[in-house]
Amino acid sequence: MIEDKLQQLRRRVAAACAQAGRDVNAVTLLAVSKTFGPDAVAQALAAGQHAFGENYIQEGVEKILALRASHPGAALEWHCIGPVQSNKTRLVAAHFDWVHSVDRLKIAQRLSEQRPPELAPLQVCLQVNVDGGATKSGVTPGELPALAAAVAALPRLRLRGLMCIPESSDSFESQRTVFLQARALFDDLNACGLGLDTLSMGMSDDLDAALAAGATLVRVGRAVFGSRTTRT
Ligand SMILES: *Cc1c(COP(=O)(O)O)cnc(C)c1O
Secondary structure: OHHHHHHHHHHHHHHHHHHOOOOHHHOEEEEEOOOOOHHHHHHHHHOOOOEEEEOOHHHHHHHHHHHHHHOOOOOOEEEEOOOOOHHHHHHHHHHOOEEEEEOOHHHHHHHHHHOOOOOOOEEEEEEEOOOOOOOOOOEOOOOHHHHHHHHHOOOOEEEEEEEOOOOOOOOHHHHHHHHHHHHHHHHHHHHOOOOOOEEEOOOOOOHHHHHHOOOOEEEEOHHHHOOOOOOO
């Protein structure tokens, strides 16, 4: 079941890349396993999926430890994609490989200080609020360059790119328009020499538009694991 969905999704990603004239090998598929148990992750792993995204830190850490115990030596990569409060930075720094949702320098500093020395640097994307929802998380486009420069200088983090979560929309064109704004911010930072390689955008309902706009990583939950019955 999960295997079939993953195959369908890979075909969908390949078709969107072909449509956009892009190399499908340049796109990472992140399976968002939030609310699903370790068994679901194990099934996806058996179907060749290695990168997983979690929103809730505590739930994610429990799953990371469960999979480490049940599949020792498996090449799993764990991405934290949900809000990170100050009191959770230590857990994130100790257990995750990536964080996509950094939007404040204070959080980045804590993650850098708390990243255990024996682990590789924590791979970081800055979450940017492209469409300007006042209550949404994410750094504003205006504040982005200064935050990016400061985060890039932290010793135990490696700044890889940007992440965005636009308002949902049914229209491919309006989805693509917002994603292109994120793409422009990404290109601007690279023009300043930041060397970013990751543009994390697109979910089950809008990944085709995100890929058309240049996403290098799509975060997909429902199209892999089915609909969530608990909190989203
Ligand atoms: C839940 C979530 C996803 C996956 O959403 P789906 O609609 O299930 O594909 C991706 N990114 C973030 C930040 C999420 O919270």
